[in-house]
Amino acid sequence: MIIAIDGPAASGKGTLAKRLANHFGFHCLDTGLLYRAVARDVARNGFRLEDAWAAVAAARNLDPRELEDADLRGNAAGDAASIVARIPEVRAALLAYQRNFARRPPGAVLDGRDIATVVCPDANVKIFVTASPEVRASRRFAEFEARGSAVAYETVLEDILARDARDSGRASAPMMLAEDAELLDTSNLSIEAAFDAAVGLIKRKISH
């Protein structure tokens, strides 16, 4: 059983994926962390993020056990990830790990940008989680404040818009709504309400 959750930055897909995995007793993979870790390793090895050769090498040598780093959750890491994520060979190098993870019994929830379209086109359930850019920026802003990092709301909103453009506009596996995905707009939904709506979608889908 595979549940694919895609959506833009700060749409709530990560929180939703974790709660769904908990609820159903499934494994959970935040695929954004893989791209964030690749960008971290490129910088750690002393290369520029735009250096495709260094990014591909980092992706091929990525140790998935090294994803727990707190720095990977920051704003800068997300931006850096979206730069290396444009490189097709980086995406290709991360594909086998994601697909193997998806097959772990009894089931897996993966969240990202291209899960329903590229990584697991045969997923049993596909959900595209979204929310208005302003709502997403407010959520991210609140997360940063809670962690004590001082970033202005306007900066967070600008970053979100820039990342949306980069993720939707790239040639390789752009972020998009899969034909057979269910759209879940969380602009006016609490975490609890979004979770309930997703469980409802999943139950309807698997009872067919």
Ligand code: CDP
């Ligand atoms: O949590 P947030 O949505 O801000 O970011 P993330 O899911 O950790 O993703 C960070 C960046 O990695 C995205 O902006 C994408 O450029 C890239 N990414 C991707 O290309 N494909 C995925 N399956 C997941 C992330």
